[in-house]
Amino acid sequence: MKKKSQMIREIEDVNDTVPAFSNHILRHVLLPELLGKEEEMILYWAGKALYRKLASSQALLEDKASFFSAAAWGELELIKEKRTELHYELLSPKMEKGRPFTLEAGFLSEWTEVETGCTTEATYEVVKKDPCTCRITVKWDPKDQVNLD
Template sequence: MTHIHNTVPAFGYEIIRDYLLPTILGKHEKDVLYWAGKDLARKFPCTDIQLIISFFQDAGWGVLTLDKEEKDGYIFHLTNDADLLKIEERSFRLEAGFIAQQIQALQGCLTECFDEKREKQQQVVFTLKWDKKEKVD
């Protein structure tokens, strides 16, 4: 059986992501996108960090790299072609929620992710922190 991979043109993705969603979600955009990212992670579970990185690449979200491991968290960087990331105008809460839920499932404890745009470097930094005292199923 042959699979044909159709790709969504970048312009079509940008219309939805950068114009339609902010219009629909309004002032709740960041919160809704974070929880939508967590829900998306439940639908596409990744059993290790490399699969999370691969998911980002496959989804066209950019190149995610694990920069630092700490005892209670991770720091990831997201980079890509400047035209694709749209750092200045895009919220990255969808990606943050996705990573938070994936790491929470891997660690088995409450995990939060904070995103920081670094426009000059054309990258987004995701800082994850978990609490080993707050176990989750």
């Protein structure tokens, strides 16, 4: 398994060599075209699947805010924690107005599901358009346990 510092360096190298324009074309032009009206639902489940794919890389997934920053998804901050809810604020200046945050919501949902052992659901609400800021709420029911085997 790679050490955290080595993985972070590799991510930073990718961020330095892959132009933001490439990410912009994929996220804001190609995905809406390919996914059409099902885009939000597909991105939510893609976010959950992406977390599962990366879960074996503990060094990469130690801290949510660091991961979001490394993935160029924006600045994530936990703003409120309740017994069965987490409330995040995501400042994402590279996100275009009107674009969905369901990929990020699905990713946080799965991460929380693994942490809590309960089925989770995440929703988002855009609260500011410039720079683009959204609130993501992750909820779970302690009675609804999942089998994580």
